[in-house]
Amino acid sequence: MTDLYKPRFKTKAFALALMTGTALASAPALAETMRFVTSNTGGTFYPIGVAISQVLSENGISVSAEPGGGNSNPISVSQGDAELGFTFAPSFGMAMAGQEPFPAPLQNIRALGYTHLNYTQIAVTLESEITSIPELAGQPFASQGLSAGSSTFFRIALDAYGMTEDDMDIVVRGGPAQGANMVRDRNAVGFHATSGMPSGTFTEAFQSVPMRLLPIEDDAYATISAEYPTFAQAVIPAGTYPGLSEDVQTISTGAVILVRDDMDEELAYEIVRIIAENTARLAPMHGALTDLTPELMASVAGIPLHPGAERYYTEAGLR
The missing domain is CATH 3.40.190.10 (Periplasmic binding protein-like II)
Incomplete structure (x- = not known):
């Protein structure tokens, strides 16, 4: 994977600006409301995260969308500062490989699925x-x-x-x-x-x-x-x-919802199931979600899925 995501530019200051500590925190106990880090409020990750959080909360999994960044979110989730996060497929690969702008490999993150392009x-x-x-x-x-x-x-x-x-x-x-x-x-x-x-x-x-x-x-x-x-x-x-x-x-490139690898398998399964079964509810909530389907969610390639997500897609005949 390292070769696939090797960046052509070298910016040490860029990596250092992201560094919030490289030691991985132990998994926190599940909070009453899970944090979903997205983008700044002017980006599309934020309103889409709000929409997904609303649908999950309506179906019994309390989630709150918060500002974040496509590069900082993998670090936040890896360290246990948030339970869910948005990033891009290339960024996910760079994060796992520890390629710049990421200061160290983040081996404990997994994907739940794509949501939009x-x-x-x-x-x-x-x-x-x-x-x-x-x-x-x-x-x-x-x-x-x-x-x-x-x-x-x-x-x-x-x-x-x-x-x-x-x-x-x-x-x-x-x-x-x-x-x-x-x-x-x-x-x-x-x-x-x-x-x-x-x-x-x-x-x-x-x-x-x-x-x-x-x-x-x-x-x-x-x-x-x-x-x-x-x-x-x-x-x-x-x-x-x-x-x-x-x-x-x-x-x-695809937008990925990411979680830690030690998220409870049943919880990950339920998050994916609720999103997949509510695509019609989500579609009018943001223009970028118009093409959201279970097939798109399951089309993740080149980055590892969480076992709960993998199980849902397999049972649904999508992988």
Whole structure:
């Protein structure tokens, strides 16, 4: 697995910024309400986590969605600071292998299943006249905080074009909502996120300022997929956001709910069962959940499932 997820960029400060201690805490006793760490409130992990938490709580498993980050959540769950977390499939593999940005291998995390696809979205203003990623060089741009998986994937996209964030003028590191505000105030030409689609933050930004999405083209995708096989080539359709008049090529990857490997098997089984049996309830709660099915949940590949999840999918004939 290490070779599959070996990053092309080297950022020791990035790994250290995530480090909250590498010793794994012993498993906590199950709290009355389980913590589900998601994303900053401007990302799609947070509202989707709220929706899933609501459905689980309605069915007898009390869960509370809280802010988090795609890179920090595996650490939080591994150390017992949260019972559930969201991350991306590539981030899960990096975490288990201890590849940067993760400071040490997290061998005690397991997946419950995919919930939706996430798309790397890089938006710039039309007035900037930027039409490609290389043209971001030297431009004021809003990036994300180090705890966010989006920050890793943005670096991966830049690297495919022979660039780093040092080639740009990064004016802020925060959530996509903060980035969108910087664009609206004309302090940045653009911002990015890897998130579900459509993203409310991007919708609001496109409504406020004429914008476009920058493509991640075939050659760049070939470079990325050679080292990160859990990425897929994807298209953001025209009309996804106000004024987006053409399809835009990008990369996508699955969103994973993760837990510790020592979560009670019956509890893990029930969490997966409740989500799988309530996809129709979840679909209207967020646009990114429209395609949620038990088949999508079970399609996890390249990362280990929790035994409770594996048992549910096997009994349901999905694996």
